[in-house]
Amino acid sequence: MFQENISLSRFSNYKIGGNAKYFYEAKTEAELVKAIEKWDSRGRIFILGGGTNILFDDMGFDGLVLKPNLSYIKKENPPTTTFQHSAECWNVVVGAGVAISKLLDYSIAHGLSGLEWAGGLPGTLGGAIRGNAGCFKGEIKDVIQSVSALKIPTPGLRKSSGLTKSKHWTPQLKTFSNEECKFSYRHSIFKENLDWIILEATLKLQPGDKKEIARLIQEKIGYRKIRHPMEYPNIGSIFKNIPAEFVSRRVIKSFNNKIKTDPFPIVPVVHLISEAGLRGVSHGGAMISPKHPNFIVNAQSASAYDVKSLIALAKDRVFKKFKIKLEEEVMII
Ligand SMILES: Cc1cc2nc3c(=O)[nH]c(=O)nc-3n(C[C@H](O)[C@H](O)[C@H](O)COP(=O)(O)OP(=O)(O)OC[C@H]3O[C@@H](n4cnc5c(N)ncnc54)[C@H](O)[C@@H]3O)c2cc1C
Known part of the structure; x- marks a missing residue:
């Protein structure tokens, strides 16, 4: 069932990384559950989305890399009236493996507004939820009604808990409300607790004008094309921006015209690294x-x-110059 010795550089936007000892791509929830049952807690599992925010190690991954490629989008009837942003919203149920670009195409085709800020955001919905991806004053949390996830067994559980061979892992599903996802800046409960695979999410989107939705998405794609170094393989911004409230007055003063809202005031790390030479x-x-x-x-x-x-060099130089500790936004395996 599992493929062996698969190069991870093929699955990372960076085109970097050694081999995964085992690899499996599940196209349905049933396939996913079957794979986990078969794996049976015998080592670490790493969940892969679009690979746009991961640096895999040169030595690869000595466990199972599991790609939950659940790729459906379903618009549910009727519109509800309970969501915070609007009196009239549509529930849209989206599989974790759906690429954000596909979701945006869908939102244009169906005249659904709320995701325009994500124009040009690479990766899948699952990855975006885990890191509460955001840009242009929007974050994925703003459209999430709930997230369904599947608990994976902890490696070595059978041994340490004394479970016998007959007592296998049983699938545990949970639906997290928006609040239970504990979203904050580039953070969610799924980052704190690696035992959950995000399966799908219910999004709340508002009816909108198709042309205007398409125009706003295109605007963001255009902005990214000009500013991002797309000519080379990359995984986006390496470090999280720095909330302005944690930065000394001296530094704020020198970057005053550079402070951005993301979605709260931040000092963009791009300027810190640049000023560090x-x-x-x-x-x-x-x-x-x-x-x-x-x-x-x-x-x-x-x-x-x-x-x-x-x-390491960027962290060292920025700390020496500004007394600011940079924190990685990307996942390093
Ligand atoms: C050019 C470029 C621009 C970018 N711009 C932005 C930006 O503006 N804003 C921003 O926030 N990010 C940005 N990113 C980073 C990246 O696109 C996002 O973080 C994206 O949401 C990651 O999704 P992914 O599917 O590629 O996740 P992956 O890179 O595959 O995985 C990221 C993490 O999520 C976990 N994960 C993935 N799927 C699941 C799942 N189903 N269940 C549980 N865990 C899962 C993985 O285990 C991993 O820890 C950019 C990246 C690039 C290359």
Whole structure:
């Protein structure tokens, strides 16, 4: 059932990473449950979405990489009146494996508004929920009504709990309300607790004008094309931006005209790295992008080691200059 020794660089937007010892892509919930039953707590499981926010190690992953590719979108009838943003909303049930770009196409085709801020956001819905992805003053949490997830067994559970061979893992499903997801800046409960696989979410979208929805999405895609170094493999911004409230007055003063709302006031890390003199600095095949220094790009067959060296360098230089500790937004395996 599981594929063996599969190169993870194929599944990362970075094109970096060694092999997964085992790999499985599930197209339905039943396939997913079957795979977990078969795996039977015998080692670590890593859940893969679109691979647009992950740096895989050069040594690969010594366990099972599981890709829940649940890719349905269902608009539910009738419109409800309970959601906070509008008197009239549609419930849209979306599988975790749906690419955000597909979801945006769907929202245009059906005249559903609420996701326009996500124009050009790569990856899947599952990945976006886990990290509460956001941009242009929007975040995925703003449209989430609920999230359904499946609990995966903890490695070594059978041994430590004394379970016998006959007592296998039983699928445990839970629906999390928006509040229970504990969303905050690039954070959710699924980041705190790695035992859950996000299966699907119910989104609340409002009726809107198809042309206007398409125009707003296109505007964001255009902005990204100009500012992001799309000519090289990358995984987006490496570090989280810094909430302005945690930054000294001296630093705020020097970046005053650069403070952005994301969705609250932040000092963009791109300026901190740039002022630390790191634009265009390389290590091996990796480079701090001169175009957008919060991106570290795979300029020429970079290794994970090359990228990690630049991450360490940026942290060190920014701390020395501004006394600010950078925190990774990306997932490093
Ligand atoms: C060019 C570029 C621009 C970007 N711009 C932005 C931006 O503006 N804002 C922003 O927030 N991000 C941005 N990103 C980062 C990235 O696109 C988002 O974080 C995206 O939501 C990640 O989704 P993914 O499916 O690729 O997740 P992956 O990279 O596959 O995984 C990310 C994490 O989510 C977990 N995960 C994935 N699916 C599931 C699931 N079903 N259940 C449980 N856990 C799961 C993985 O285990 C991993 O820990 C950008 C990336 C790129 C390359």
